[in-house]
């Protein structure tokens with residue numbers, strides 16, 4: 078049993094760092110997507126069911142100079158009440174309370190008065206510059222609000238901020254822990270990176286090689302094979318002397334691409350590039366569309382999706398894998414005419430998962446793709462943390478994880 082599941086929160090005030098950084102409508106300030114709030118509910122409920130109380134802290138958006146109404150977490154209270162099943166509670170009786178400053182007298186008093194089953198949401202942590210600076214005194218003030226510290230914000234685990242990392246040291250080891258969401262994220266990521274059943278195939282796509290160099294280099298130490306798709310593939314083709322027309326290319330990364338290919342050969346890691354591409358005469362959904370070998374793209378045309386041969390080849394590699402990591406789309410999946418490749422890969426990952434492989438999908442755009450194509454529940458794990466997940470797979474130590482484990 079995990080530390081969190083085994084802990085009895087009865088009569089404890091749990092201070093939980095959640096990631097409630099949800100998108101709000103600019104005009105109405107209504108929540109556009111509550112996925113991140115939903116993700117924290119099992120952790121909150123376990124604590125309340127044990128007979129504990131909960132103090133929730135989060136950031137929202139990027140406030141510049143102190144408090145701004147459009148970044149206030151008060152806009153989340155009604156949805157929080159619904160998600161917790163408090164929707165019919167008369168106000169002040171069973172509904173979540175709100176403290177309009179995350180530190181100070183009001184927050185202190187409200188936290189101290191919490192009874193078992195109560196929930197208190199604190200105002201945006203980033204209304205204080207001290208949060209992002211990882212200020213110790215600020216972290217200590219926050220820590221005084223709870224008896225136990227629970228970090229359930231994987232999305233900010235790569236930041237050494239006051240509430241995500243620095244705060245942990247003000248709690249003894251037995252009173253600081255991951256919540257259920259964070260436990261799931263860390264366990265899946267560790268399984269893939271440190272404990273993968275082979276063959277381990279990583280699928281890396283997206284626009285730029287420059288964003289993915291560190292993850293590619295680290296995966297060369299871990300993976301059996303790496304599928305490279307999306308816009309970044311064309312820098313590799315160009316580096317090998319191919320004709321890529323007007324496809325995306327980072328001229329200053331040609332040597333990096335060559336270096337990665339060389340290292341892969343030395344380490345016996347198979348790099349799979351898309352042999353053919355769906356090409357277009359402009360970056361638009363009403364473009365003229367054709368297909369060609371990825372090394373023979375005519376002048377003025379650009380590769381915007383992987384071709385049918387590449388789909389078949391990648392599918393075979395994926396179906397043979399026992400562990401799969403997927404970050405980044407295979408093409409411009411936002412446009413219907415260039416989404417076939419990404420969809421095919423999603424299907425293959427789902428099928429491999431059904432056949433017993435462990436699959437982890439992470440990073441903003443690949444998560445958006447599996448959601449859009451309806452495959453989110455057909456893969457083993459969909460990570461909620463874009464930047465955090467990328468840094469984990471780059472081999473970096475995430476401050477939010479280290480602070481709990483130290």
Ligand code: AMP
Pocket residue numbers: 282283284285288306307308309325380381382404405406407408409410411440442
């Ligand atoms: P990233 O954030 O690096 O994972 O990149 C995701 C973006 O890459 C998406 O918006 C895709 O539309 C874009 N993308 C994927 N394939 C291509 C391509 N062949 N050419 C241009 N952009 C691409």
